[in-house]
Amino acid sequence: MAVNEVHGVVSPARGAPVELVSILVPDPGEGEALVRVQACGVCHTDLHYREGAINDDFPFLLGHEAAGVVEKVGPDVTNVAPGDFVILAWRAPCGNCRSCLRGRPWYCFASRNAQQKMTLTDGSPLSPALGIGAFCELTLVNALQAVKVDPSASPLAAGLIGCGVMAGLGAAMNTGDVGRGDSVAVIGCGGVGNAAIAGSRLSGAHTIIGVDIDERKLEWARQLGATHTINSTDTDPVEAIRDLTGGNGANVVIEAVGNPATYEQAFYARDLAGTVVLVGVPDPTMRIELPLIEVFGRGGSLKSSWYGDCLPTRDFPMLIDLYLQGRLDLDAFVSESIGIGDVEAAFASMERGEVLRSVVVM
Numbered sequence: 001m002a003v004n005e006v007h008g009v010v011s012p013a014r015g016a017p018v019e020l021v022s023i024l025v026p027d028p029g030e031g032e033a034l035v036r037v038q039a040c041g042v043c044h045t046d047l048h049y050r051e052g053a054i055n056d057d058f059p060f061l062l063g064h065e066a067a068g069v070v071e072k073v074g075p076d077v078t079n080v081a082p083g084d085f086v087i088l089a090w091r092a093p094c095g096n097c098r099s100c101l102r103g104r105p106w107y108c109f110a111s112r113n114a115q116q117k118m119t120l121t122d123g124s125p126l127s128p129a130l131g132i133g134a135f136c137e138l139t140l141v142n143a144l145q146a147v148k149v150d151p152s153a154s155p156l157a158a159g160l161i162g163c164g165v166m167a168g169l170g171a172a173m174n175t176g177d178v179g180r181g182d183s184v185a186v187i188g189c190g191g192v193g194n195a196a197i198a199g200s201r202l203s204g205a206h207t208i209i210g211v212d213i214d215e216r217k218l219e220w221a222r223q224l225g226a227t228h229t230i231n232s233t234d235t236d237p238v239e240a241i242r243d244l245t246g247g248n249g250a251n252v253v254i255e256a257v258g259n260p261a262t263y264e265q266a267f268y269a270r271d272l273a274g275t276v277v278l279v280g281v282p283d284p285t286m287r288i289e290l291p292l293i294e295v296f297g298r299g300g301s302l303k304s305s306w307y308g309d310c311l312p313t314r315d316f317p318m319l320i321d322l323y324l325q326g327r328l329d330l331d332a333f334v335s336e337s338i339g340i341g342d343v344e345a346a347f348a349s350m351e352r353g354e355v356l357r358s359v360v361v362m
Ligand SMILES: NC(=O)c1ccc[n+]([C@@H]2O[C@H](COP(=O)([O-])OP(=O)(O)OC[C@H]3O[C@@H](n4cnc5c(N)ncnc54)[C@H](O)[C@@H]3O)[C@@H](O)[C@H]2O)c1
Pocket: 043, 044, 045, 048, 163, 164, 167, 187, 188, 189, 190, 191, 192, 193, 211, 212, 213, 214, 217, 232, 256, 257, 258, 261, 262, 278, 279, 280, 281, 282, 305, 306, 307, 308, 350, 353, 355, 356
């Protein structure tokens, strides 16, 4: 079977800078699709991989927030065909695990990925980030990971639905079940948190409070729908959220940082019987300590949100349509478009807080 040699952004070892190298991508086998990547956003999770905070399966092929065009499909593929414009999903429900069988495919515990390996030119297998690996011109996925959407959408904007923006929108719309008239607070207004703000607005929330330590992020939060913003470097966010909600706290508080201090703020900033949604990814060393009587006495629910509890085949085309109708400003998340050789610089811009999303354009 043919093998394609392309460029890919590889994270070679824990903490080491990423490298742009030649990689080998096999032609699609049974159930697989080869996708020509047009755009791929730089997500904080790519940086977590490079730091070794996800696992130790180096070398990684980074990039997992991508849109492109199907180049070839393998035998038995029926959901997509060459020429289709697709967003790549890191959840492709299997239909057979205990969660799929209970009718809850958005929690699928055995999500599908390509069977064949992409490799370095010496044959060593690459671990594709989140089962995708899309900082490369061609990538190999399970065909069910490729979700067809309206081709009139810009690939830069569409790719963002593949991870961070979906995670944030879904944290509000699916996991948090934000509804008309609700009050919502979002702690951490990066790409994910600001998408949670946009999702809260789409769901009809009345009060939407953005909290961050960086003024630039709060400016974006106001643009995407925050009715109020709080800079928590100089203001106690719990007190401020209570003040803005009649002294009660918010119905839904979304933590989009991934850190015990901000999780504790979220816990105390929610109203009685409210919901906390943790969408930020903590590192394995982090611990929280909460009085159990408060967990009990406040009622409500403490939830985690993986990928915004999305069902890609349901949510991706719907969100792209909202974008094309002018009701979801995905372009506002694209701070800069960069080349495939600029991922390391994009990590630095991310760490300095200069961008919501840098998007690699192939
Ligand atoms: N659950 C999921 O499915 C999923 C998917 C994608 C990303 N994530 C995670 O979501 C988190 C956010 O991702 P992102 O791409 O938006 O990252 P980002 O770096 O763009 O945003 C993080 C934001 O948090 C702010 N922040 C940092 N410390 C803070 C504090 N103490 N108080 C308030 N704000 C603070 C930063 O200023 C920044 O604006 C990451 O942990 C990422 O791994 C989760």
